[in-house]
Amino acid sequence: MTHTKLIGERAISVNDEGYLTDYAQWDAQVAETLAKEINIELTPKHWAVLKFLQEQYKNEVALNIRRIGSSGVVDIKEFYQLFPQGPLKTSTKIAGIPKPASCI
Amino acid sequence: MKRLLILGAGTAGTMMANHLSHELKNKDWEITIVDEQIKHYYQPGYLFLPFDIYEPKDIVKYIEEFIPKGVKLIKSKIDIIHPKENRVTLSGGEQLPYDILIIATGASIAPEEISGMKDKEWQRSVFDFYTFEGALALRNKLRKWEGGKLVVHITEMPIKCPVAPLEFAFLADSYFKSKNMRDLVEITYVTPLSGAFTKPKATKALDHLLEEKNIHLETDFAIEHINNENKTIVDYSGREISFDLLVTVPTNKGDELIARSGMGDELNYIPTHKATLQSKNYDNVFVLGDASDIPASKAGSVAHFAAEILTENILRFMKGESLKAEFDGHANCFIETGNGKALLIDFNYTHEPEEGSFPFPGIGPLSLLKETRINHMGKLAFRWIYWNMLLKGTHIPFVSGSMQE
Ligand SMILES: Cc1cc2nc3c(=O)[nH]c(=O)nc-3n(C[C@H](O)[C@H](O)[C@H](O)COP(=O)(O)OP(=O)(O)OC[C@H]3O[C@@H](n4cnc5c(N)ncnc54)[C@H](O)[C@@H]3O)c2cc1C
Numbered sequence: 013m014t015h016t017k018l019i020g021e022r023a024i025s026v027n028d029e030g031y032l033t034d035y036a037q038w039d040a041q042v043a044e045t046l047a048k049e050i051n052i053e054l055t056p057k058h059w060a061v062l063k064f065l066q067e068q069y070k071n072e073v074a075l076n077i078r079r080i081g082s083s084g085v086v087d088i089k090e091f092y093q094l095f096p097q098g099p100l101k102t103s104t105k106i107a108g109i110p111k112p113a114s115c116i
Numbered sequence: 117m118k119r120l121l122i123l124g125a126g127t128a129g130t131m132m133a134n135h136l137s138h139e140l141k142n143k144d145w146e147i148t149i150v151d152e153q154i155k156h157y158y159q160p161g162y163l164f165l166p167f168d169i170y171e172p173k174d175i176v177k178y179i180e181e182f183i184p185k186g187v188k189l190i191k192s193k194i195d196i197i198h199p200k201e202n203r204v205t206l207s208g209g210e211q212l213p214y215d216i217l218i219i220a221t222g223a224s225i226a227p228e229e230i231s232g233m234k235d236k237e238w239q240r241s242v243f244d245f246y247t248f249e250g251a252l253a254l255r256n257k258l259r260k261w262e263g264g265k266l267v268v269h270i271t272e273m274p275i276k277c278p279v280a281p282l283e284f285a286f287l288a289d290s291y292f293k294s295k296n297m298r299d300l301v302e303i304t305y306v307t308p309l310s311g312a313f314t315k316p317k318a319t320k321a322l323d324h325l326l327e328e329k330n331i332h333l334e335t336d337f338a339i340e341h342i343n344n345e346n347k348t349i350v351d352y353s354g355r356e357i358s359f360d361l362l363v364t365v366p367t368n369k370g371d372e373l374i375a376r377s378g379m380g381d382e383l384n385y386i387p388t389h390k391a392t393l394q395s396k397n398y399d400n401v402f403v404l405g406d407a408s409d410i411p412a413s414k415a416g417s418v419a420h421f422a423a424e425i426l427t428e429n430i431l432r433f434m435k436g437e438s439l440k441a442e443f444d445g446h447a448n449c450f451i452e453t454g455n456g457k458a459l460l461i462d463f464n465y466t467h468e469p470e471e472g473s474f475p476f477p478g479i480g481p482l483s484l485l486k487e488t489r490i491n492h493m494g495k496l497a498f499r500w501i502y503w504n505m506l507l508k509g510t511h512i513p514f515v516s517g518s519m520q521e
Contacts, residue, residue, distance in 0.1 A: 077272065078272060082382050088338070088352055089340070089352055092353050096353060098336050101310070
């Protein structure tokens with residue numbers, strides 16, 4: 013099921029869990045709105061992580077905590093401080109990319 | 117003579133040696149397989165060893181018994197692969213040139229990845245059951261353990277046979293019941309995932325079973341370290357869970373050989389095309405089993421399905437034909453649920469486990485996603501099938517490489 017969500021005046025589509033269904037609809041305003049909903053104020057460090065996640069997504073690299081920890085962008089501890097509740101789940105949502113399938 | 121070299125004589129390498137020696141009889145290919153071990157361990161048996169269901173002799177045989185005549189078996193540690201030069205160096209310095217290489221060096225545990233894991237409580241109150249030694253040490257511990265907090269834990273994904281830790285928790289429940297001490301044991305299942313398993317439909321069934329068996333579930337737990345003084349596991353957000361007995365599945369990694377050869381990702385898994393099983397970086401290198409990075413379960417059943425397709429692809433590659441891209445990630449696994457019952461799940465890259473039935477040779481149709489006694493028989497029969505059919509590359513009737521849809 014997809015749902016429509018308003019970002020300012022603009023409608024975007026999200027799935028049942030609130031993840032964007034069309035990455036092309038993502039922009040900085042989307043990120044800020046989604047972050048605010050979970051009480052995160054985006055800092056430059058957050059943006060660096062989001063950019064890294066999006067690059068990985070574009071290159072079809074599967075994401076996991078370890079890969080983010082070894083990215084050189086943040087270490088795992090910082091990643092948890094930036095996105096406290098389930099960092100991988102929340103950061104990918106804010107980045108507008110699919111929730112990582114946690115392997116098999 | 118052209119040379120085909122197989123690295124690793126575990127589940128996957130042995131299957132390929134059998135398939136290929138059968139296909140290449142009297143042809144111009146010389147097949148060599150290398151492993152540092154002399155024994156072949158039936159790893160699914162590690163689940164049963166701690167509970168005194170299997171004995172060591174049920175799960176250990178000699179590699180030699182399963183390597184066909186006509187295939188040269190070398191016992192040696194492999195030092196390094198030089199993929200650009202088409203040769204492999206053994207630890208004694210011997211050089212093995214190849215025309216085609218199959219890497220089947222598997223994956224193993226790396227407890228040193230987590231601080232405090234392989235520390236003073238290791239094999240005292242912190243155990244693994246993913247190695248023969250670990251499973252055996254745990255058996256000895258359980259035989260005299262008087263109860264307390266048992267924590268069954270997964271460090272990070274991916275791991276071999278991702279359902280094994282859940283099965284361990286289920287079997288622990290029935291083990292303590294049969295010892296009349298279930299009331300003395302509190303069982304907690306701790307996972308980095310958001311539910312009991314990775315596939316949503318199966319997770320629903322399994323979450324329910326956990327509840328029924330009074331096993332507490334702690335999800336989204338990314339371990340940072342083990343505190344050996346207080347006996348707690350601590351995650352990156354500061355969450356702490358205390359234990360009297362911790363049974364953990366440490367980080368799983370491909371062999372260091374892959375890192376030494378510069379061929380792996382950050383967990384030493386080799387980038388591999390998921391449909392053809394050809395390495396992404398070298399055309400004459402193929403990867404089968406746990407050593408690859410394909411998004412399928414790291415399981416013997418997956419290697420079995422993939423081996424049939426890889427055999428075909430290698431024969432095509434030898435003839436200069438294009439590869440057939442058809443491995444769909446087919447996995448099927450029994451999930452031992454305790455009290456003599458088991459579930460069976462069947463899935464692939466794109467399809468989730470469904471309810472229904474699965475034709476199982478010698479036993480008949482088994483129920484998918486339902487807890488039954490006959491599924492448990494299937495799980496136990498798997499050991500026989502493994503030693504007598506799977507390793508030898510015998511085609512198992514009704515069970516095809518691709519999932520039935
Ligand atoms: C507890 C547990 C339960 C499991 N349960 C199931 C189950 O129910 N069903 C199922 O299908 N699968 C199960 N599995 C998974 C299954 O055992 C593996 O997926 C399978 O064995 C993988 O085969 P492989 O050939 O890739 O690796 P392995 O069988 O591990 O073989 C790798 C071989 O390579 C050799 N090797 C590695 N590096 C070197 C080197 N540098 N030099 C020389 N030799 C080297 C090793 O000695 C080893 O013999 C389970 C695994 C575990 C741990």
